[in-house]
Amino acid sequence: xxxxxxxxxxxxxxxxxxxxxxxxxxxxxxxxxxxxxxxxxxxxxxxxxxxxxxxxxxxxxxxxxxxxxxxxxxxxxxxxxxxxxxxxxxxxxxxxxxxxxxxxxxxxxxxxxxxxxxxxxxxxxxxxxxxxxxxxxxxxxxxxxxxxxxxxxxxxxxxxxxxxxxxxxxxxxxxxxxxxxxxxxxxxxxxxxxxxxxxxxxxxxxxxxxxxxxxxxxxxxxxx
Numbered sequence: 729x730x731x732x733x734x735x736x737x738x739x740x741x742x743x744x745x746x747x748x749x750x751x752x753x754x755x756x757x758x759x760x761x762x763x764x765x766x767x768x769x770x771x772x773x774x775x776x777x778x779x780x781x782x783x784x785x786x787x788x789x790x791x792x793x794x795x796x797x798x799x800x801x802x803x804x805x806x807x808x809x810x811x812x813x814x815x816x817x818x819x820x821x822x823x824x825x826x827x828x829x830x831x832x833x834x835x836x837x838x839x840x841x842x843x844x845x846x847x848x849x850x851x852x853x854x855x856x857x858x859x860x861x862x863x864x865x866x867x868x869x870x871x872x873x874x875x876x877x878x879x880x881x882x883x884x885x886x887x888x889x890x891x892x893x894x895x896x897x898x899x900x901x902x903x904x905x906x907x908x909x910x911x912x913x914x915x916x917x918x919x920x921x922x923x924x925x926x927x928x929x930x931x932x933x934x935x936x937x938x939x940x941x942x943x944x945x946x947x948x949x950x951x952x
Contacts, residue, residue, distance in 0.1 A: 732918070732951040735785070735904060736944060737765070737928035740772060743939040744780040747931070750944025756820060756848075756876075756926065757784045761935045763792035765820075765850075770810045777815030785848055785873075786816040788838065794824040794852040796834040805841040818846040818873060822866075828857030830865040839870055846873035851907055854881050859890060867899055874904035874924055883908025888916060895920040914950050925951050 735754040736747035744755055757773055758765035765787050773786055788804045788811075796804075808819060819842045823831035830853070839847060849866045854877055856862030866875060879887020879894075884907055894903060905917050906926025914925070929935065931943040 731923065733904075733924040734944070734948055734951055735906070735924065735926045736931055736939060737761075737926070738776065738784075738939065739768075739935075740938075741775045741779050743932075744776040744782065744784075746939040746941045747944055748780050748782050750931070750939070750941035751948035752782060752944055754817075755780070755782050755784050756787065756928075757816075758787040758820075761928070765789060766791070767804070767807050767811075770807075770814045773811050773816055774814040783817035784815060785818045785820050786811050787850070788819050788821040788842075789850075794822065794831075794855060795826070796823040796831060801834055801837055804838060808838070808842050812842070812845060816845065818842075818848065820848040820850045820876065822849040822852035824852050824856060828855070830856060830862050832865060835866075835869065843871060846871050848872075848874045848876050848904060850876045851878065854878055854887065854907065860893075863894060863897075863899065867902060872902065875899075875902050876904045876906050876926055878905070878907030878909070884910070884913045884917075888913065891917065891922065892920045895922065911947075911950055918951070 733753045736752040738744040738755045757768050759768040760766045790800050823834040825831040853862045878884045879890035900921030904924040905922050
């Protein structure tokens, strides 16, 4: 891998192959971007495994919220097992409780369910009632590969100051910057010490269009 990591959202095999062709390092596999990404079908992960060599970080999220009831966790545990067998290299999840704090019980239950595979804590951390407390809760959890974060619910444009603060606190290696990420944000993020970048809408014309390998290549060149 080159100096910085480039992760691309893929909805299907065509996206995955295009991302690989464009120079991506890793995929995030999701379904239903109208809900900001839900658990994909096992068949999708299996099909991508056959056609593409990039590691797949697979979303575990049953509904368009960050809450996790016990029955939801049970479903996600079963999904994780089947998705790992289909070729997932790791998982993406993260939960908040009713008060907006990181739900450590639910998150730790899923870490245990997916072990020993790595995982990404997704943008739930940006929606925490106290973002800094959320980071303190998450940053030392076992097998944590990256934290997908924009720094703020509204996207990287709003959250750059938070990302800078997190880098100054020593969390730069954990940050996977994504959520409204634009090329103009990259120079400052690199300067702060961010070395992993996550793109979805920025490498396609719209969510109903496939990933464009040329757009992926532009991001590859930009972050390198």
